[in-house]
Amino acid sequence: xxxxxxxxxxxxxxxxxxxxxxxxxxxxxxxxxxxxxxxxxxxxxxxxxxxxxxxxxxxxxxxxxxxxxxxxxxxxxxxxxxxxxxxxxxxxxxxxxxxxxxxxxxxxxxxxxxxxxxxxxxxxxxxxxxxxxxxxxxxxxxxxxxxxxxxxxxxxxxxxxxxxxxxxxxxxxxxxxxxxxxxxxxxxxxxxxxxxxxxxxxxxxxxxxxxxxxxxxxxxxxxxxxxxxxxxxxxxxxxxxxxxxxxxxxxxxxxxxxxxxxxxxxxxxxxxxxxxxxxxxxxxxxxx
Amino acid sequence: xxxxxxxxxxxxxxxxxxxxxxxxxxxxxxxxxxxxxxxxxxxxxxxxxxxxxxxxxxxxxxxxxxxxxxxxxxxxxxxxxxxxxxxxxxxxxxxxxxxxxxxxxxxxxxxxxxxxxxxxxxxxxxxxxxxxxxxxxxxxxxxxxxxxxxxxxxxx
Numbered sequence: 001x002x003x004x005x006x007x008x009x010x011x012x013x014x015x016x017x018x019x020x021x022x023x024x025x026x027x028x029x030x031x032x033x034x035x036x037x038x039x040x041x042x043x044x045x046x047x048x049x050x051x052x053x054x055x056x057x058x059x060x061x062x063x064x065x066x067x068x069x070x071x072x073x074x075x076x077x078x079x080x081x082x083x084x085x086x087x088x089x090x091x092x093x094x095x096x097x098x099x100x101x102x103x104x105x106x107x108x109x110x111x112x113x114x115x116x117x118x119x120x121x122x123x124x125x126x127x128x129x130x131x132x133x134x135x136x137x138x139x140x141x142x143x144x145x146x147x148x149x150x151x152x153x154x155x156x157x158x159x160x161x162x163x164x165x166x167x168x169x170x171x172x173x174x175x176x177x178x179x180x181x182x183x184x185x186x187x188x189x190x191x192x193x194x195x196x197x198x199x200x201x202x203x204x205x206x207x208x209x210x211x212x213x214x215x216x217x218x219x220x221x222x223x224x225x226x227x228x229x230x231x232x233x234x235x236x237x238x239x240x241x242x243x244x245x246x247x248x249x250x251x252x253x254x255x256x257x258x259x260x261x262x263x264x265x266x267x268x269x270x271x272x273x274x275x276x277x278x279x280x281x282x283x284x285x286x287x288x
Numbered sequence: 289x290x291x292x293x294x295x296x297x298x299x300x301x302x303x304x305x306x307x308x309x310x311x312x313x314x315x316x317x318x319x320x321x322x323x324x325x326x327x328x329x330x331x332x333x334x335x336x337x338x339x340x341x342x343x344x345x346x347x348x349x350x351x352x353x354x355x356x357x358x359x360x361x362x363x364x365x366x367x368x369x370x371x372x373x374x375x376x377x378x379x380x381x382x383x384x385x386x387x388x389x390x391x392x393x394x395x396x397x398x399x400x401x402x403x404x405x406x407x408x409x410x411x412x413x414x415x416x417x418x419x420x421x422x423x424x425x426x427x428x429x430x431x432x433x434x435x436x437x438x439x440x441x442x443x444x
Binding site: 001002004026028029030032033034036037038042043046048050074095096097098099101102182183184 | 306307309328329330331333336342343344345347348349350352353396414415417418419
């Protein structure tokens with residue numbers, strides 16, 4: 001017999017997670033119910049997050065935007081388009097309107113699929129993942145959160161409660177995703193670029209091209225040096241664009257599967273790196 | 289387990305499996321057959337219903353999660369004039385062929401035009417991207433939506 005917890009606040013949620021570690025944490029259900037419908041999952045214990053009001057909040061401080069785990073992709077696409085354009089763009093590529101009305105950012109983070117659409121954005125933006133339990137709340141850098149395919153540092157009694165992203169004025173954020181059509185596709189490859197002129201740094205996030213979402217350290221350093229060194233010109237040269245995109249491609253670890261070959265994935269990743277850099281530079285020039 | 293659901297403005301007591309989907313409860317327990325089961329993974333939109341006013345796939349909602357939610361299926365939506373106009377127009381434009389996807393499309397189109405009476409053509413395409421039709425090639429369905437929009441937007 002399946003047990004169901006219906007906590008109505010964070011304290012009740014954390015107690016339930018402590019009482020039944022390893023439970024299915026049910027938010028929108030768009031991942032969980034597929035496995036249930038196909039008899040791949042018969043959960044012993046479900047913790048229904050719907051009544052935990054705190055998880056549905058979007059909060060702003062001076063330089064951080066905190067998005068509660070139960071905020072849907074529909075809301076992110078509508079409400080955060082100005083402040084977090086890459087995250088909003090990624091949100092609008094998730095599934096279909098029906099899916100986006102239910103699927104949540106916390107679910108994407110909790111499931112931790114290498115193809116999770118929001119995850120490259122969290123890596124590129126150097127977001128933090130907030131994990132809560134009866135033991136307290138901790139913030140894990142997104143770049144330390146993923147361990148393997150659908151495997152993370154989240155403990156069995158912890159729940160994803162929010163993600164925190166930096167906000168700033170002089171930043172460009174671009175997201176691109178490749179799939180067979182515009183709607184209802186699991187990405188063949190995706191890429192997010194964050195050019196942060198305030199903090200003089202570059203962030204990248206690579207989706208569906210490795211066992212976890214990845215980032216490209218060498219490409220980030222290369223581009224930051226070219227863009228932010230004293231005396232550097234605002235517009236990157238062709239050498240910079242090509243060098244950056246090649247380094248992004250080299251950071252990927254794609255495989256052949258039923259959705260695409262490794263070679264195709266790397267090819268489109270390089271193309272997306274080149275395009276997003278061109279778009280980002282145009283954004284920065286328009287802002288300046 | 290016994291759960292109480294509010295469907296089409298009526299309360300229903302249902303003895304459901306704890307993990308059962310809302311779609312299965314609607315069809316197998318309540319005899320509401322407008323929402324269709326096809327892909328069972330949220331890809332086809334045939335099971336589209338409104339939950340708390342939002343368009344969702346009933347196959348991906350765990351029924352126990354829908355306690356306290358307002359569930360509306362096409363059986364109830366059909367009572368309003370906008371839904372009727374959509375249904376008539378789909379027939380007139382040959383937007384209905386085998387008919388399997390039609391109830392899901394009608395719910396999605398009604399949700400679209402209720403929320404966005406002036407929906408742009410791009411908005412229409414995007415809003416219906418979660419509903420699959422294997423017969424019509426979509427263009428006749430889209431024609432029907434545009435016709436209803438152009439005719440009804442001044443009256444909504």
